[in-house]
Amino acid sequence: MWIILFFFGAAVGSFLNVLALRYDPERFLLGKHAVGGRSHCSFCHRTLKWYELVPLLSFVIQGGRCRSCKANLDFQYPASELIAGFVAVWTPIMVKSYLALVPEANVWIVSAIWILIFWTFLLLALIDFRLHIIPDELNIFLVILGLVLLVVSPAQPLGNTSFLGAYSLMLGLGDSIWINHLLGALFGLVFVGILIAVTKGRGMGLGDLKLAAILGLIFGWPDIVMILFLAFIIGSLAALGLMAFSKRHMKSKIAFGPYLVLASILVFAFGEKILAGYFSLFGII
Numbered sequence: 085m086w087i088i089l090f091f092f093g094a095a096v097g098s099f100l101n102v103l104a105l106r107y108d109p110e111r112f113l114l115g116k117h118a119v120g121g122r123s124h125c126s127f128c129h130r131t132l133k134w135y136e137l138v139p140l141l142s143f144v145i146q147g148g149r150c151r152s153c154k155a156n157l158d159f160q161y162p163a164s165e166l167i168a169g170f171v172a173v174w175t176p177i178m179v180k181s182y183l184a185l186v187p188e189a190n191v192w193i194v195s196a197i198w199i200l201i202f203w204t205f206l207l208l209a210l211i212d213f214r215l216h217i218i219p220d221e222l223n224i225f226l227v228i229l230g231l232v233l234l235v236v237s238p239a240q241p242l243g244n245t246s247f248l249g250a251y252s253l254m255l256g257l258g259d260s261i262w263i264n265h266l267l268g269a270l271f272g273l274v275f276v277g278i279l280i281a282v283t284k285g286r287g288m289g290l291g292d293l294k295l296a297a298i299l300g301l302i303f304g305w306p307d308i309v310m311i312l313f314l315a316f317i318i319g320s321l322a323a324l325g326l327m328a329f330s331k332r333h334m335k336s337k338i339a340f341g342p343y344l345v346l347a348s349i350l351v352f353a354f355g356e357k358i359l360a361g362y363f364s365l366f367g368i369i
């Protein structure tokens with residue numbers, strides 16, 4: 085069961101990687117140019133046989149090379165397959181551990197929504213890295229998933245759907261999850277909006293603004309605060325690393341979307357633990 089789920093996820097990852105590589109901002113994300121046509125080697129353009137398209141296994145068996153031209157295949161192929169496969173297996177396990185937030189009957193539907201959210205995150209990160217663009221198709225899809233998640237979420241006291249556990253109470257919660265998550269969206273919008281205004285758009289762009297609001301809708305208040313905070317820490321460290329290793333300047337554009345989605349996943353997985361560690365560091369329980 086888990087193995088089938090993993091390979092199904094890996095196949096989706098393979099498809100997402102192709103979508104990311106073929107994405108053209110001028111055209112619809114799932115247009116014919118992206119979805120149609122057989123896969124081919126990006127070096128010698130030979131059409132690939134079915135057995136060269138098995139997620140992960142083909143890459144491993146062929147030693148990461150094209151069978152005819154022997155060109156080294158991009159590591160992005162097996163990496164996306166591995167991540168998407170892992171997401172398919174790991175997400176339901178995590179959702180089950182949040183049973184306090186999710187009633188038993190809803191585990192699979194809630195898991196399915198989160199898997200779709202994380203796969204969308206992967207595609208978003210791959211495209212943002214390559215083109216510094218977040219396609220609106222993905223934004224709209226994430227809004228829909230966020231709304232469906234709210235509909236299937238149980239009515240918890242205090243609207244508690246936070247991944248920060250008891251810590252979320254410190255920052256206060258809205259009475260209903262709808263108010264709470266709309267507040268999260270508003271916070272993401274206002275916070276990143278102010279940052280763009282202050283930096284005159286040199287750091288982040290409109291795409292980051294939209295994504296921050298969407299993450300606020302999906303994760304709610306106060307989780308969005310921690311997502312933005314973590315994203316800035318990870319983004320700054322990555323920017324320093326890039327500058328140190330590749331002599332890039334502060335001026336070179338960095339895609340912020342991947343850090344936002346990475347921070348979101350960290351909050352989903354370890355939100356409460358990260359906060360607990362942070363507070364114990366300063367001797368506060």
Ligand SMILES: [Zn+2]
Pocket residue numbers: 125126127128129130150151152153154155
């Ligand atoms: Zn080739």
